[in-house]
Amino acid sequence: MKTRKPFVVGNWKMNGDLIANEHLFTALRASIDRSLLSQVEVAIAPPYPYLGQASAWLGDTEMAWGAQDVASFENGAFTGEVSASMLRDLGCRWVIVGHSERRTLLGETDDLIAHKAERALAQDIGVIVCVGETLEDRESDRTESVLAAQIDALARFTSGVRVDRFVVAYEPVWAIGTGRTASPEQAQAAHVFIRSRLAQAGADAARVRILYGGSVKPASAPSLFVMPDIDGGLIGGASLVAEEFVAICRSAALA
Ligand code: PGA
Numbered sequence: 001m002k003t004r005k006p007f008v009v010g011n012w013k014m015n016g017d018l019i020a021n022e023h024l025f026t027a028l029r030a031s032i033d034r035s036l037l038s039q040v041e042v043a044i045a046p047p048y049p050y051l052g053q054a055s056a057w058l059g060d061t062e063m064a065w066g067a068q069d070v071a072s073f074e075n076g077a078f079t080g081e082v083s084a085s086m087l088r089d090l091g092c093r094w095v096i097v098g099h100s101e102r103r104t105l106l107g108e109t110d111d112l113i114a115h116k117a118e119r120a121l122a123q124d125i126g127v128i129v130c131v132g133e134t135l136e137d138r139e140s141d142r143t144e145s146v147l148a149a150q151i152d153a154l155a156r157f158t159s160g161v162r163v164d165r166f167v168v169a170y171e172p173v174w175a176i177g178t179g180r181t182a183s184p185e186q187a188q189a190a191h192v193f194i195r196s197r198l199a200q201a202g203a204d205a206a207r208v209r210i211l212y213g214g215s216v217k218p219a220s221a222p223s224l225f226v227m228p229d230i231d232g233g234l235i236g237g238a239s240l241v242a243e244e245f246v247a248i249c250r251s252a253a254l255a
Contacts, residue, residue, distance in 0.1 A: 004209050006225065006252040007041045007167060007232040009128060010239030011068060011096060011213075014047055021050055025057035027242030032249060037062045039253035040232070043094045044239070048082055051090040059091065066094030066125070069102060072115040084123040095120045096234070098130045098150070100173045110153030118157050126165040128234065129154060130213070131194065135174035144193055151197040159202025166203070168194055168210045169234040175214025177236060184223045184230075187212045191229035218247035225255035 016024070032042055043064040046054050054065035071081035087095060097120070098113035117127040131150040133143040151168075158166070170190050172182050182190070191210045199205035212224050213234030224230050232252045238244040 002228070002231065002255070004207060004231045005041055006039070006255060007043070007209050007211060008245075008249045008252050009042075009066075009094070009096070009169075009211065009232075009234045010044045010245055011099070011234055011236050012044070012046045012239060013068070013101070013236055015240055016046060016050060018050075018053065021046060021053055022057070024240070024242055025054070028063065028245070029057065029061060031242065031246040032061070032063060034062060036249060036253055040249050042249055045094070045096055051087070051092060055091045064093035066092045066096065066128075068096050068099065070095045070097065070116050070120050070125075072112055072119060074119065084119040084125055087120070087125055088123040092125055094126045094128055094167075096128045096130065096169075100130060100132055100171055100176060104173070110150055114153050114156060117154065121157060121161065121165060124165070126167065128167045128169050128211070130169045130171050130234070132171040132173050132176075132214070138172070138174065143190065147190065147194055148197050151194060151201055155201040158198060161203060163204050163207040163209075166208055168198065168208060169213045170194055170210060171213035171234060177215065179215050181215045181217075181220045181224070182212070184227050187224055188227040188229055191227070195229060216248060218244050218251070221248045221251040222255065225252050230255075 045066045045068050067087050071083050075083050097116045102108045120127050133146040137146045175182050195205045209231035211232045211234045212230050216233045216235050217238050
């Protein structure tokens with residue numbers, strides 16, 4: 001039995017609409033009950049415009065909702081940005097920062113990601129910081145140095161950060177949306193490395209949850225979640241299909 005409570009987060013990415021979301025929320029409410037939530041923490045991250053809808057559908061449950069990004073600025077003339085205090089207003093308990101899609105498609109740097117995380121933490125919003133290497137990094141034996149740089153960049157807030165407000169998601173870029181999952185052993189090795197690096201950065205590393213993300217499906221979830229340093233998952237594609245997401249939450253509860 002792991003001492004860290006497993007955590008499963010649904011990252012809807014830029015998918016959904018009011019009607020489709022309503023179906024998904026209805027199905028999640030029906031299947032993810034209190035008894036399951038006593039064994040696994042669950043959060044849903046819909047696109048920004050649907051955070052109010054998430055609050056309406058999940059507000060009376062113990063499921064949390066959160067955003068997929070946050071501004072690094074506090075407030076003011078930043079057209080198109082959404083601040084941490086706005087997320088707080090909408091009841092977000094979590095925010096994902098540093099997803100590889102934002103790192104690669106939108107040029108987000110380690111430094112920017114650390115700033116975003118600090119903004120969220122200052123509003124008492126938990127952060128799920130994504131890290132992970134590309135296929136090229138892995139094939140040229142740079143996985144550990146890339147992960148080290150991504151974790152070290154967080155050092156200005158990791159010492160003293162509350163472990164219920166700080167989660168790391170290991171998402172090898174080559175496994176995201178590709179159907180290619182890291183093997184449980186590959187993921188476990190990366191998680192051990194991340195945990196040791198978090199300790200060096202002053203975090204209470206033994207208590208920080210490290211999620212795996214990248215093509216997690218109901219069939220692959222159990223063998224990943226059983227690994228000692230894998231504390232749940234950040235789920236993309238499968239979080240859009242209620243039965244798949246619920247099955248993944250159940251495997252996390254059983255691991
Ligand atoms: P995937 O996405 O499960 O669709 O691979 C995971 C993620 O990018 O968070």
